[in-house]
Amino acid sequence: MPFPIKEVRATYPALADGHAYLDGAAGTQVPRPVIDAIATAYRTGIGNVGGAFPASHRSDAIVAACRAAVADLVGGNPAGVLLGPNMTTLTYRLASAIAGPGDEVVLSRLDHDANVRPWTQTGATVRWAEVDPVTGELPVEQYAGLINERTRLVAVTAASNILGTRPDVPAIAELAHQAGALVYVDGVHATPHGPVDMRALGADFYATSAYKWSGPHIGAVVADPALLETIRPDKLASSLDTVPERFETGTAAFADLDGVTAAVDHLAAMVPGTGNRRERLLTSMAAAEEHELALFAVLIAGLETMPHVTVYGKPARRTATAYFNVTGHAPRQVAEHLAKLGVNVWNGHNYAWELTGALGIRDTGGAVRAGLVHYNDRSDVDRLLEGVARLEGHS
Ligand SMILES: Cc1ncc(COP(=O)(O)O)c(C=O)c1O
Numbered sequence: 001m002p003f004p005i006k007e008v009r010a011t012y013p014a015l016a017d018g019h020a021y022l023d024g025a026a027g028t029q030v031p032r033p034v035i036d037a038i039a040t041a042y043r044t045g046i047g048n049v050g051g052a053f054p055a056s057h058r059s060d061a062i063v064a065a066c067r068a069a070v071a072d073l074v075g076g077n078p079a080g081v082l083l084g085p086n087m088t089t090l091t092y093r094l095a096s097a098i099a100g101p102g103d104e105v106v107l108s109r110l111d112h113d114a115n116v117r118p119w120t121q122t123g124a125t126v127r128w129a130e131v132d133p134v135t136g137e138l139p140v141e142q143y144a145g146l147i148n149e150r151t152r153l154v155a156v157t158a159a160s161n162i163l164g165t166r167p168d169v170p171a172i173a174e175l176a177h178q179a180g181a182l183v184y185v186d187g188v189h190a191t192p193h194g195p196v197d198m199r200a201l202g203a204d205f206y207a208t209s210a211y212k213w214s215g216p217h218i219g220a221v222v223a224d225p226a227l228l229e230t231i232r233p234d235k236l237a238s239s240l241d242t243v244p245e246r247f248e249t250g251t252a253a254f255a256d257l258d259g260v261t262a263a264v265d266h267l268a269a270m271v272p273g274t275g276n277r278r279e280r281l282l283t284s285m286a287a288a289e290e291h292e293l294a295l296f297a298v299l300i301a302g303l304e305t306m307p308h309v310t311v312y313g314k315p316a317r318r319t320a321t322a323y324f325n326v327t328g329h330a331p332r333q334v335a336e337h338l339a340k341l342g343v344n345v346w347n348g349h350n351y352a353w354e355l356t357g358a359l360g361i362r363d364t365g366g367a368v369r370a371g372l373v374h375y376n377d378r379s380d381v382d383r384l385l386e387g388v389a390r391l392e393g394h395s
Pocket residue numbers: 025026085086087088089112114115157159160161186187188189190208209218219351
C-alpha cells in the first residue's frame with residue numbers, strides 16, 4: 001500500500017502555509033491531535049503531580065501515559081523512561097552521574113555535540129572514534145582498539161544529524177559490553193526516520209527528542225530501571241528518590257507530555273495497522289521510512305548531478321538527510337535564496353561540531369542541510385532541486 005501522504009500532510013496545519021519544510025531535522029511541525037491534546041490538557045485543568053485532587057490525578061495519568069508511549073516508540077521499559085526539557089539537558093545530567101576522572105569514555109566524531117561535550121566535561125579520559133570524511137561512515141573496526149577495561153561508557157549516535165549516516169551500533173555495543181562498558185545511544189536524529197528497537201541496538205541508554213517526531217519540545221532518555229537504580233544524580237533533598245523520578249529535576253511540562261503521547265499515537269496511525277501500539281508503530285514507521293527513502297533517492301541524485309554542488313558523505317545506510325554546499329555561495333546565502341522560494345532548509349554546523357571540523361567546513365559556515373520526514377512530498381523535493389539549480393553560474 002502506498003504511503004498515504006495526502007492524508008498525513010492534511011493533519012499538519014502548519015503545512016498549509018505552502019512552504020517546503022525540509023528543516024525537519026531541526027524540529028518537525030506538529031499535527032492537529034498533538035495541538036489538541038496540549039490545549040485540552042490546559043482547558044480541562046491540570047495540577048502538579050502527587051496531589052489529592054482530580055486535576056493533580058490528571059497530571060499523574062499524563063506522566064504515566066507519556067512514559068508508556070515513549071517506551072512503545074523505542075522498544076523500552078516505561079519504568080525506565082526519563083522525561084525532561086530536551087536531550088541535551090538529560091544527557092548532561094546523566095553524564096555527570098555516570099563518568100568522572102579516572103574513567104575512560106569513547107566518543108565519536110560523527111555525533112552531535114550533545115552526545116560529546118557532556119561526556120568530555122566529566123573529566124573522564126576521552127578516546128575518539130574517527131569518521132571517514134569521504135564516505136561519512138564510522139568504521140566499527142576502530143572500536144576494538146579504543147575500548148578497554150577502563151572504559152566506562154561508549155557514546156554513539158544512531159544516525160548523524162547532518163550526513164544521515166546510520167553506524168553499526170549493535171556491533172559497537174557488543175564490543176562495549178564485552179568490556180563491561182555502558183552504551184549511550186543518541187537516537188534524536190534516528191527516531192523519526194524508521195522503526196526503533198533500543199534492545200536490538202544494544203543501547204543501555206537511548207535518548208530521543210519528541211520535537212523531532214511531531215511532538216512538543218520534550219526530551220527523553222530510556223534505560224533499564226535496574227541500571228538506573230545504580231546511578232545517583234545530584235538532586236534536591238526534598239524531591240523523590242525513586243526511579244525514574246530522581247533523574248527528573250523540577251516541575252514537568254505536563255500539558256506538553258500529553259502532546260508527546262498524542263505524537264506517538266499519531267506516528268502509530270499513519271498507515272492502517274493491527275496489534276498493540278508498539279506493533280502498529282513498527283508498521284507505520286517502516287512505511288514512513290520507505291516513503292522518505294524513495295523521495296530521498298530523487299533528492300540526492302538530483303543534487304549529485306549538479307556540477308556546482310558538493311554533497312558531503314555517501315554512507316551505505318542513512319536517513320533521508322542531505323548536507324551540501326553550492327560553489328560560490330555561502331551556506332547562509334543558499335538558505336536565504338531558498339527561503340525566498342518558500343523552501344525551508346538549515347545552514348551551519350548544526351551542532352555537529354566535531355564532524356564539521358573533520359570535514360574542514362566548521363569555520364567556513366558549514367553547509368546546507370535538507371532533510372525529509374514523513375510529511376514531505378515530491379513537490380518539496382522538486383522545489384529544492386529547482387531552487388539549487390538556479391544558483392548554477394550565479395556566484
Ligand atoms: C542527533 C542529535 N542529537 C542531539 C540533539 C540535541 O537535542 P535536544 O535539542 O533535545 O537537546 C539534536 C538536536 O538537533 C540532534 O539532532
